[in-house]
Amino acid sequence: MGGLSGASGAAPSPGPARGRGAALKRARRLLGAATVASLLLTPSPAPGAARTITMSGASPAQAVVADLAYFYRRERADAPRFSLVGGGTGIGIADAARGIVDAGLSGRGLEPGDPPGLTFTPLARSAICLVTNPANRVPNLTRAQLQPLVSGATTSWAQIAGAPRRDAIERVTFDVTSAARNVFLTTFVDLATPLAPATTYTASAQVRDHIAATPAAFGYVDLEFARRLHAVPYEGVPCTRATVADGSYPARRTLGFVTRGRPAGALARFLAWIRTDATARRVIASRYVVP
Missing domain, CATH: 3.40.190.10 (Periplasmic binding protein-like II)
Known part of the structure; x- marks a missing residue:
């Protein structure tokens, strides 16, 4: 015991896209057990595409990132895979600082007690x-x-x-x-x-x-x-x-991504898409407030 003290977009068209919509719904249900589960979103990337982007941390950020990753892979033929693992904000920040994941998913901005050399990229206001x-x-x-x-x-x-x-x-x-x-x-x-x-x-x-x-x-x-x-x-x-x-x-509060230094490579491209793509903004706005 402890003391008391933490998507949607355009509907897929009929046919094969229905399967992708069902997969997205299953992904959301799996995120309910995000502290013990890992989620690999959609099939393997095309030859020559970037490797899997790994993330861990806060479940509220996980849920919206899972939706964003789904739509990103629909729009980008060269998109990487995404592995999302839970654990909470503290775990996400620690994993990012140690280089265990590409990005920690955080339910807050960085604080003075956090490890040095980290960068916080806002995702949504909640x-x-x-x-x-x-x-x-x-x-x-x-x-x-x-x-x-x-x-x-x-x-x-x-x-x-x-x-x-x-x-x-x-x-x-x-x-x-x-x-x-x-x-x-x-x-x-x-x-x-x-x-x-x-x-x-x-x-x-x-x-x-x-x-x-x-x-x-x-x-x-x-x-x-x-x-x-x-x-x-x-x-x-x-x-x-x-x-x-x-x-x-x-x-x-602000949900976001924590990285060692500035985001780079495939992760930087994904974060840039989140900031600029109309579908990404609609996904965020369906749950939260766009930053």
């Missing part, structure tokens, strides 16, 4: 949403309400104004290496607030699925992973793409 089970549609949470909720002083949903439930609160969190946990703590929790015990996970899909299956649960997840849950407004502001875009929701 946010961390406060979430409950869809059967417990809490209408709002304030900063004052969150402190006893996080510390354990608030023990029952009956103590939260407007909550339809009356049973004991079950807290769910991310491990200490998670970027989502860091955003949650720095945005919503006072330094003096102690952290109550909570069920702890490493992957966003794990947190989402636990809360979706637990009517009394409370936690936080990335904006994209909040879709199946009830995102609780904070101080009257909902957690949505619109409030991320206009800056009114406070728990905003």
Whole structure:
């Protein structure tokens, strides 16, 4: 137990493309277990194409990168393969720093404590949403309400104004290496607030699925992973793409790629395509806010 503290594009045409669409759906389902699984997207590249691009890290970034890689390989005959492995932001940054992968997938920008010599390339703007089970549609949470909720002083949903439930609160969190946990703590929790015990996970899909299956649960997840849950407004502001875009929701963050030095070769070409291609921008906008 730990303390409480993280696509779509043009529809494929009928025929063989339906198989590719089904493969993309299967890829998204596999990313729910991204901390223990590796995904190789689409068949082997054409002769002479670049080698596999390897990435590891944050599951929210993984999910959108999987979609982007799918469309990139449809548009570029010389595109490389992509291997995406989970582990969270901390693992992604460490793997990139050690040269284990070409890019770490991160749920935050670089910080002073990160290894030297790294470069962060933005992918999308997102946010961390406060979430409950869809059967417990809490209408709002304030900063004052969150402190006893996080510390354990608030023990029952009956103590939260407007909550339809009356049973004991079950807290769910991310491990200490998670970027989502860091955003949650720095945005919503006072330094003096102690952290109550909570069920702890490493992957966003794990947190989402636990809360979706637990009517009394409370936690936080990335904006994209909040879709199946009830995102609780904070101080009257909902957690949505619109409030991320206009800056009114406070728990905003940037997803991106971490590399040793500047991206080069096939990875640099893929990142340039993400920045400039209309399909890539639509894929990002279907989940997040284009940076």
